[in-house]
Amino acid sequence: MERLLTLVTRPLSTKFLSILIISFLYTLTWPCMDAAATQELLEGFEATPNPSISSFQPLLDDSSGKFSFGFLRVNSTRLALVVLHVPSSEPLWVANATALARWSDHTKVLFNGSLVISDPLTRVFWSTETLGDKLVLLNNSNLQIQKSLDHGINDSTVLWQSFDFPKDTLVETQNFTATMSLISSNGLYSMRLGSDFIGLYAKFDSNFDQIYWKHKALQAKAQIIEGNGPIHIRVEPDGWLGMYQNGTTPVDIESFNSFQRQLDGLLMVRLESDGNLKAYYWTGSSWVLDYQAIRETCELPRPCGSYGLCTPGSGCSCLDNNTEFSSGECSGSGSYFNDLCTDPNTQNDIKVLRREGVEVPFKELMSYEATSSLEECEDSCERNCSCYGAVYNNASGFCYILDYPIQTLLGVGDDSKVGYFKMMEEARKKKVDAGLRVGIGLLGGAIACLIGAVGFGGYKIWRSRRGVNRMLEEEAGGVISGPYKDLGSASFRSIEMCSGSSR
Numbered sequence: 257m258e259r260l261l262t263l264v265t266r267p268l269s270t271k272f273l274s275i276l277i278i279s280f281l282y283t284l285t286w287p288c289m290d291a292a293a294t295q296e297l298l299e300g301f302e303a304t305p306n307p308s309i310s311s312f313q314p315l316l317d318d319s320s321g322k323f324s325f326g327f328l329r330v331n332s333t334r335l336a337l338v339v340l341h342v343p344s345s346e347p348l349w350v351a352n353a354t355a356l357a358r359w360s361d362h363t364k365v366l367f368n369g370s371l372v373i374s375d376p377l378t379r380v381f382w383s384t385e386t387l388g389d390k391l392v393l394l395n396n397s398n399l400q401i402q403k404s405l406d407h408g409i410n411d412s413t414v415l416w417q418s419f420d421f422p423k424d425t426l427v428e429t430q431n432f433t434a435t436m437s438l439i440s441s442n443g444l445y446s447m448r449l450g451s452d453f454i455g456l457y458a459k460f461d462s463n464f465d466q467i468y469w470k471h472k473a474l475q476a477k478a479q480i481i482e483g484n485g486p487i488h489i490r491v492e493p494d495g496w497l498g499m500y501q502n503g504t505t506p507v508d509i510e511s512f513n514s515f516q517r518q519l520d521g522l523l524m525v526r527l528e529s530d531g532n533l534k535a536y537y538w539t540g541s542s543w544v545l546d547y548q549a550i551r552e553t554c555e556l557p558r559p560c561g562s563y564g565l566c567t568p569g570s571g572c573s574c575l576d577n578n579t580e581f582s583s584g585e586c587s588g589s590g591s592y593f594n595d596l597c598t599d600p601n602t603q604n605d606i607k608v609l610r611r612e613g614v615e616v617p618f619k620e621l622m623s624y625e626a627t628s629s630l631e632e633c634e635d636s637c638e639r640n641c642s643c644y645g646a647v648y649n650n651a652s653g654f655c656y657i658l659d660y661p662i663q664t665l666l667g668v669g670d671d672s673k674v675g676y677f678k679m680m681e682e683a684r685k686k687k688v689d690a691g692l693r694v695g696i697g698l699l700g701g702a703i704a705c706l707i708g709a710v711g712f713g714g715y716k717i718w719r720s721r722r723g724v725n726r727m728l729e730e731e732a733g734g735v736i737s738g739p740y741k742d743l744g745s746a747s748f749r750s751i752e753m754c755s756g757s758s759r
C-alpha cells in the first residue's frame with residue numbers, strides 16, 4: 257500500500273533525472289560499473305562533486321527509490337554527506353563532520369572499507385573507521401556498512417549504520433538509545449534519555465544544560481525494572497513514539513494525531529531549532545504536523561529571546577520597559593553573559609531590573625529554595641556570582657534561582673510574583689562616564705561618546721548577526737514544505753553549527 261501510493265504520486269521525472277545523473281556520474285568515476293550497482297557501493301568507489309550541480313548529487317539509492325545518499329551543496333561552496341527523502345528533498349541524516357568539505361574537485365568521497373570524506377590537500381574530514389565490504393541504503397533510509405561472512409552468500413554483519421548517529425531527525429523504525437542524542441540544527445537544544453524519561457535540554461550556558469521538557473514513562477503496559485538495562489525509544493510506523501526497556505511491550509506510548517490511522521506516508525520526528533520536538537508525516541506532497549511535545553509558544557525554552565517576556569495570548573515583549581521587542585528579541589537590553597565568578601571586575605557594571613507579574617517557565621523543572629521574603633530571595637541571588645536572576649512567588653515562598661543567562665520569562669497576571677534580574681550597564685553609558693571621570697573636558701567626552709556609539713553600533717550588529725531566533729514564525733506553520741530552498745536554510749544552519757562547534 258505504502259509503496260504503491262508514493263510511487264504513483266512521486267514525479268516520474270525526478271526518478272528519471274536522478275538515474276540519469278547517477279549513470280553520468282558512474283561513467284565519469286567508475287566506468288566498468290553498471291547502473292544496478294547504485295543500490296550498493298563496493299570497495300574502491302570514489303566520487304567527487306560535480307561543479308554543475310547546485311543542490312544534491314545522488315550516489316546511492318534505496319530499493320524503493322524514496323531515499324538517496326549523496327552530496328548536498330551547502331551555502332553554494334560547501335559539501336555535506338546526507339541521506340535525503342527524495343520526494344520532499346528533506347535531509348534525514350547528515351554526516352557529523354567536524355568541518356565541511358568544499359564543493360570542489362579536490363574533495364573526494366571514497367569507500368575503502370570505511371566511508372571517508374577527504375581533501376587530499378588538507379585532510380580527512382570524516383570517516384566511519386570501519387573495515388567493511390559494501391555500503392547499502394536500506395528502504396527505511398538507514399545507510400549501512402556491511403561485511404560478508406565467509407559462510408553463506410547472503411550472510412553479512414552490520415559494522416556501522418547511520419541510524420546509530422542521528423543528527424536532529426529520527427525516522428520510523430529507527431531506535432534511539434541512551435547513548436545517543438538529537439541536537440537541533442542551531443546547536444542550542446538536545447534530546448536525551450534518562451533512566452525512565454525523555455528529556456529536552458537547552459544549552460543556555462557553555463557548561464550547563466537546563467532541562468525544559470520531561471516526559472516520564474507511564475508504565476501502563478509494562479514496568480521499567482531497575483538494573484534491567486537502559487530504555488530506548490522508537491518511532492512506530494502506525495503513529496506513536498514507543499518507549500521500551502527490554503522486549504517488545506512498550507513501557508510508554510506517546511501517540512501522534514495519526515495514531516493507528518494506518519496512514520501510508522513516512523513518519524519522522526525532529527528536534528526543531530525553537531526547541532520543540534515535532535513529528536511529521538509525508539502525505540505524498542507535503543509534510544504534515546502530527547505531534548508536538550510543546551503546544552504553547554510561551555512554554556518553549558526561549559520564544560522571545562534574552563530578557564524577553566512571553567505572555568500567553570499576547571505574545572512577546574521585553575522584561576525591561578525601556579527596550580522594545582523587535583525582530584525576535586529585546587535588542588536594547590544590556591545583556592549579562594559573562595559569569596561574574598570568572599570576572600569579578602564586572603561587578604560594578606551590573607544593574608538590577610525588577611519586574612512584577614513574571615514567572616519562570618517550566619517551573620516544575622527549575623530549582624528553588626524556600627525563603628520567607630522577597631528581600632531574602634533577592635539577597636541570596638545578589639550575593640551569589642553564579643546567579644543571574646531570581647523569581648519570587650509571594651504566595652508559596654518559593655525563590656526560583658536562574659543559574660543561567662536570562663532567557664524568556666513567562667508573563668502572568670499575578671503581581672505577587674516578582675522577578676529580579678541582573679543586567680550589564682550598556683557599553684555606551686560606561687564609556688561616557690569613564691571619559692568624564694578622567695576629566696579631559698568636553699572634547700574628551702565627545703570623543704568617548706563617538707567611540708562609545710561606534711562600539712554600541714558594532715555590538716548591535718553583532719547581536720543581530722547572531723540570528724537568535726525566528727521561533728515564533730516557525731511555530732506558526734504546521735506544514736513544512738518540500739523544496740530545496742526551505743530544507744536548505746534549516747540544514748545549512750545546522751551545518752554552520754557543526755563547523756562552529758569544532759573550535
Ligand SMILES: *[C@@H]1O[C@H](CO)[C@@H](O)[C@H](O)[C@H]1NC(C)=O
Nearest residue numbers: 366368369370372374380387
Ligand atoms: C581509507 O582511506 C583513508 C583516506 O585516504 C585512509 O586514511 C585510510 O587508512 C584508508 N583505509 C583503508 C582500510 O585503507
Ligand SMILES: *[C@@H]1O[C@H](CO)[C@@H](O)[C@H](O)[C@H]1NC(C)=O
Nearest residue numbers: 258259319320322394395396
Ligand atoms: C523493506 O525491505 C524489507 C526487506 O528487506 C521488506 O520486508 C519491507 O517490506 C520493505 N519495506 C518497504 C517499506 O519497502
Ligand SMILES: *[C@@H]1O[C@H](CO)[C@@H](O)[C@H](O)[C@H]1NC(C)=O
Nearest residue numbers: 352354421422423437438439
Ligand atoms: C558531532 O560530533 C561532535 C564532536 O565532533 C560531538 O560533540 C557531537 O555530539 C556530535 N553530534 C551528534 C549529533 O552526534
Ligand SMILES: *[C@@H]1O[C@H](CO)[C@@H](O)[C@H](O)[C@H]1NC(C)=O
Nearest residue numbers: 398419429430431488490503
Ligand atoms: C531496534 O531495536 C530492536 C529491539 O532492540 C531490534 O530488534 C531492531 O532490529 C532495532 N532496529 C534497528 C533498525 O536497529
Ligand SMILES: *[C@@H]1O[C@H](CO)[C@@H](O)[C@H](O)[C@H]1NC(C)=O
Nearest residue numbers: 575576577609610611612613
Ligand atoms: C513596565 O510596564 C508594565 C506594564 O505597563 C508595568 O506593570 C511595570 O510595572 C513596568 N515596569 C517598570 C520597571 O517600569
Ligand SMILES: *[C@@H]1O[C@H](CO)[C@@H](O)[C@H](O)[C@H]1NC(C)=O
Nearest residue numbers: 623640641642643657658659
Ligand atoms: C550559588 O548558586 C548556585 C546555582 O544556583 C548554587 O549551586 C550554589 O550553591 C550557590 N552558592 C552559594 C554560596 O549559595
Ligand SMILES: *[C@@H]1O[C@H](CO)[C@@H](O)[C@H](O)[C@H]1NC(C)=O
Nearest residue numbers: 630649650651652671672673
Ligand atoms: C506577600 O505575602 C504576605 C504574607 O504572606 C502578605 O502580607 C503580603 O501582602 C504579600 N505581598 C504581596 C505583594 O502580595
